[in-house]
Amino acid sequence: MENTKDKVVSEIKKVIVGKDNVILKCLAGLLAGGHILLDDIPGVGKTTLALAFSKAMGLDFNRVQFTPDLVPSDITGFSMYNEKTREFEYKPGAVFCNFLLADEINRTSSKTQSALLEVMQEGSLTVDGNVYHVPNPFIVMATQNPVGTAGTQMLPEAQLDRFMIQLSMGYPDHAQQIKILKDREKIDPMSTIKQVIDKAKLIEMKKDVVNVFADDKILEYVADLTENSRDKVNFRLGLSPRGALAILAMAKSWAFLDGRDYVIPEDVIEVFPDVARHRLILSMKNQLAEVGKEDLINEILIKTSKPELKNW
Numbered sequence: 001m002e003n004t005k006d007k008v009v010s011e012i013k014k015v016i017v018g019k020d021n022v023i024l025k026c027l028a029g030l031l032a033g034g035h036i037l038l039d040d041i042p043g044v045g046k047t048t049l050a051l052a053f054s055k056a057m058g059l060d061f062n063r064v065q066f067t068p069d070l071v072p073s074d075i076t077g078f079s080m081y082n083e084k085t086r087e088f089e090y091k092p093g094a095v096f097c098n099f100l101l102a103d104e105i106n107r108t109s110s111k112t113q114s115a116l117l118e119v120m121q122e123g124s125l126t127v128d129g130n131v132y133h134v135p136n137p138f139i140v141m142a143t144q145n146p147v148g149t150a151g152t153q154m155l156p157e158a159q160l161d162r163f164m165i166q167l168s169m170g171y172p173d174h175a176q177q178i179k180i181l182k183d184r185e186k187i188d189p190m191s192t193i194k195q196v197i198d199k200a201k202l203i204e205m206k207k208d209v210v211n212v213f214a215d216d217k218i219l220e221y222v223a224d225l226t227e228n229s230r231d232k233v234n235f236r237l238g239l240s241p242r243g244a245l246a247i248l249a250m251a252k253s254w255a256f257l258d259g260r261d262y263v264i265p266e267d268v269i270e271v272f273p274d275v276a277r278h279r280l281i282l283s284m285k286n287q288l289a290e291v292g293k294e295d296l297i298n299e300i301l302i303k304t305s306k307p308e309l310k311n312w
Contacts, residue, residue: 004205005257007196011056015048015189018176022167024257025274026053026141030202031209032253034164034246035120035140037105037278044169046143050101051190053141057202058195059098060135066108072115079128090127095119098135098199102142106152113159116140120162137202157237157281164246165271166278205256212252213262217307221268222247228300229280235296237281246275265306273297 005027012023026049029036038046054061064075077093094100095116105113119125120140124133142163145152160166172180183189197205222244230238239247248263250271255263276297286296 004197004201008053008056011193011196012049012052014192015052016045017179017183018172019045019049019169022049022169025165025167025271028250028253028257028271029165030057030137030139031205031256032164032246032249033137033206033209034249035142035162037160037163037166038141038143038169039146039166039278040143040168040170042145044171046169047101047103048190049169050099050141050143052193054099054101055190055193056196057099058198059137059139059202061099061101062094062097063101063103064094065103066105066112068108070108070112072112075112075115076119076125076127077132088128090130090132092132095125095134095138096132098137098139100138100140102140104145105142106144106155110153110156110159113155117158117162137199137206157279160278161240161242163278165250165274167274209249209253209256211261212255214248214252215263215307215309217309218251218263218265218268219248221265221304221307222251224304225268225272225300228304229276232283234283234286234291234299235280236283237279239276239279243275243279247272250275264309269301269306272301276300 008027009020009023013020016023026036030053038049040046051061051063053059064070073093075093075095077091077096079088079090081087082089102116119134119138123136123138124131126132140163144155225247226239226241226244229235229243247268251263251267254267254271255261258267273294277293280293280297282291282293282296
């Protein structure tokens with residue numbers, strides 16, 4: 001497994017410089033069976049990261065640029081009348097792939113965004129009363145620009161909750177910027193990415209993640225963190241049960257990537273901010289006071305007692 005992980009990460013690093021932790025978190029999210037939201041300013045490599053993962057994993061890939069004129073049927077597909085057969089035929093939409101890049105998802109209408117809700121949760125969608133299943137595996141990696149950027153709008157809470165984790169790339173440092181300039185001076189590094197695993201291997205690894213052991217004390221720790229996030233003084237909206245399941249799934253995946261078949265508290269601590277930041281909505285008092293959400297997430301981790309697993 002370790003060799004497989006290293007191969008994937010090595011390919012992604014050909015185009016993403018100095019963001020190893022982001023790459024690993026994305027890989028953990030994919031192995032945990034989740035969808036990933038990349039929130040950052042334009043031009044830092046969000047779309048490049050998604051393209052690199054699809055190529056390295058050999059996944060059927062579709063990209064949709066989310067614009068104000070995009071309609072739900074572009075995502076889900078639609079039924080069209082066939083004059084020869086005198087029947088309605090279903091024309092599949094963009095979701096029928098293994099890897100869907102929803103680029104700049106917060107530039108389209110809430111109605112179009114909601115077209116993804118069913119398929120992200122169920123792996124299927126309903127069109128004109130008929131249910132259609134998307135391929136396995138099915139992954140949505142969405143990019144969004146910060147709210148307040150021209151033409152953006154906030155994603156509804158229900159849509160945010162469908163994403164297992166939210167990550168940010170951030171600017172490269174000085175040395176990383178120079179490397180990016182050198183790497184792209186003559187060739188596009190994306191053309192050098194090779195497929196290192198296939199769909200079958202990805203599905204196998206996802207099953208291995210599910211079988212990672214989590215002690216009851218770990219489950220209690222996740223429950224405590226979830227309940228502490230529902231503090232009405234600091235948050236208008238805390239973590240949902242789906243959020244708690246995401247914490248556990250990500251912790252298992254992080255343990256798996258570390259070469260273990262069991263979860264330790266540090267796995268939970270590592271992934272908790274990525275699972276929580278897009279789900280937690282600050283109270284009006286904290287919004288007015290411009291309290292940092294990351295600081296409050298750290299407070300939850302500090303005040304929640306970490307379990308001791310003496311046998312490990």
